[in-house]
Amino acid sequence: MKKGRPVITLLIVLALLCAAPLFLPSYYTGLLTLILIYAIFAMSLDILQGYTGLASLGHAAFLGTGAYIVAIINVKIFHGPHFAIELFAGVLSAGIVAALFGLIVLRNTGTYLLMILLASSMMLWGIAFKWRSLTGGDDGLPGIARPDLSFVHWNLHTTTHFYYFVLLFFVIAALLMYLVVRSSFGHTLLGIRESETRMTALGYNVWLQKYIAFIVSGIFAGLAGVMLVYYNGFVSPSELHLVTSAEVLIMVILGGVGTLFGPALGAGIIILIKNFVSGYTEHWMIILGALYMATVMLAPQGVYRLFRRSQK
């Protein structure tokens, strides 16, 4: 596989993403914004799933925490946007939740890990659902204002400017995550995914490495949560629910576990198809279900790997 090829492809994709608002109608620019947000979310899960080998059905915990913290600060504390504080607090709180969960769950493996993470994030969901005075309960917290970036002449209330705002964070996040998985730490994680016993024998503190990966993964998911709450202008408990965790896991699997960019592609495919098909038929679930099954049969390693393989 030629070294230059992937870089050129990525640059082309980046160029297309930058140019998108110029030729897309505003609704699709908005949809693309949502895709970029979920792409960050999916990539963060891949660090955990694809690189460290830790399966999770509770990743929404971090997305939702980031979202709720920003919402609470925005609506309850400041009654207005305070971007720097919100961003920092949102990302940090997601990291803290990851640090707390990580302490409890990393003794579990395989299916059990999947389940304890599911249960833990559903506990957070329960808290958001019940603590109506703080979180608004199942009604959620609406009325969240987007950051005020008038000092750089950006009006985030327009679809296009907000798109570029999210695109900027997407590129930064993707770059950082790429550097993480390419680093020696990333290679350690791959080693852990292959065989924890071997890595322990080689002298690595496996638990610590998994813990760090867990926190890193949670931080980026929190970032996605911050972007999501700005995009929607509201937060509701569904951001913490199993359904959201399941959706992002499906995006990762469909796109290609362990490819980092595959999950981003997976996010795009699923969101586009869902939106497109549901406009034409009530039975979009059958089509989506068939698509998932077809992907496993035709591209069991994920869609992204189809492209990689053909370049050989």
Added chain:
Amino acid sequence: MHYQKKLLSFLFLGSLIIALLVITGSPSVAADKGPIKIGLLLPYTGTMPLQAKGVQDGAELYFDEIGRKAGGRPIEIVKEDTELSPTTGLTKVRRLVEQQKVQFVIGPVSSAVGLAIHDYVRAQKVIQINPTAFTRELTSPQKASQNIFRVCDTTDENAYPMGKWMYKNTNYRNIVVTGSDFAAGHHTLEAFTAAFQASGGKVIKEVYPKLGTMDFAPFLAAIDVKGADAVFGFYAGTDAVRFVQQYQEFGLKKRLPLYGHAAMVDDPYLPSIGDAAIGLITSGHYTFMIDSPKNKAFVKAYNAKYGENPSRYSEFGYVSAQVIGAAAESLKGDVDDPQKVAAEIMKVSAKIETPSGPLAFDQYHQRVINMYVLKTEKRDGKLVNAVLDKMGKVAQADVWGWWNK
């Protein structure tokens, strides 16, 4: 070789999809006197499909009655599924507004979705008629908006008058309230409690099972407390079916008469609940048994088209459509300026006769609604909600004093 074949088929599929997206992606050009486009933003999938169907069927019936035209322009309906999810609801309403360029949106059903899309819709040039999302905030002074109208009863408009009615018309003085543990449940029971206690009665216990409870047995045991003489409840959908059935199954119905919000005995769910529903007394704004000329005509037309009786949701959908139709007709089809349309709606609403009674909106665009006390009975072998008493017209400002100071 094998992989290349797979890759090709995938790429082919992918480009087909992208092509279709691009083709359908270009927003439809709304010619000056093209059709009036109305978006139905409802939860077709998810756990409230019957509510969605009711609203849609009611609205479509009205549009059929006026010949699918209003003010000289044909009417075009676009449907979008909110999947009962706030994020999806927001995405779909954006599609309706930005892609489909609708002038009107009828929807949503879920209060969470209603809140989620509220700020967006407020800032758009579109009129929203809310048929079912009944959380009280949506038309409160803080949130009310020029271009948003609501035709369903708020939790206050339903439960507060019922609280007063129960004190006045029954001998029960020590009530247990129970409802699903979510915002709507709490708001409804709180409104009832405020009214009942203000009248002099006592609510001696609150029991809130979680939303989606399968087995109410432990909660029924908690409700069955010494000194209670009646129960007032709020459950909806599948929870209502299970609760009402199990209420009878565990023998409570004989000892503790069950009252509640009309959602507990919604017409679409009555067949599933079965005889366990007989004898329940509930507060609602509509039953197909209402004896008025307008309603009789409505029920007849509904049966002719759909083969079943209309429910509350059918009425909400029908009235939403009535409002749009009347305004469009009165403006002779000139519905592209939301401010004008909103003002027109306020003007023509007094002339609209709905199946539930005359129509009126207060200054916050919330319906001033006709409330009834209903009793579930078996007539000719079928379960129906008969009218027991009338509570008269209720405006939200009359009944929110206990929380909206």
Added chain:
Amino acid sequence: MAFVLTQTINGVVFGMLLFLLAAGLTLMLGTMRIVNLAHGSFYLLGGYIGYTVAQYTHNFFLACMAGLISIGILGIVSYKTVLEKKFASETLAQVLLTFGMLLIISDVCRWVWGGNPLAIPKPELLQGTVYLGSIVVPYYRLAVIIIGALILIFLWWFQEKTKYGAIVRAGVDDAEMAQGIGINISLVKTLVFSLGALLAGLAGVIGGPFVGLSVGLDIEILLLAIVVVVIGGTGSLRGALVGALLIGLIDSFGKSLLPELSIFTLFAAMVVVLAIKPSGLFGTK
């Protein structure tokens, strides 16, 4: 005292229904290492089919048979056409595959049976309620306990005492060796999977009278079954039973003592058990 007794009975009844749900899943997950997210869908579809049969025949037993047989067949078909293949050998592939099945079955059910919550009418015999002092127990729920116990005994007998059970255990423990001595592994696996599926379908009909059949139930049931199987430890029938009864009792007492926190009960139990015993109560990882 009456309170404790009532809640215990309620808990055991609910637990027995959970056992029916979990038994099939524990077979698939533990014995065959297959993650089947469509398990709740099997339950729901079986229930709906049973409902339709009950509508026409007014015979509850026939409804049970219909649910059992139809989903058993569905299990065979899904296993042979999809889950047995090489592309379905990885856990994550199974997740995607069975999630797809979940979506399809869910939509088909909504399409065919509509959005109304349906309930299968109880059999004539079991319509009343029994009053033991101040404790109220509907006959049908007692019957569920008995049926659950019978199925448990049958499964245990099959697994431990019959030649076929031994074959299944051998096949799962060491497929190559079993094949070496002439056992048709593919047939065994297909039958085990279909047994798990058919149990789910049967549970759907049995649960029909009191849990009902409604949109979204497939996911609720799946979640409950997963909770039970995971807490009890995958692969163990004993684990499934203990897990189910434990969850039933926790649920029952939790709801009546702390109704405000009932949203957390199951998940909290899951976190606590898994944190203390990472492989579940009787798990063997």
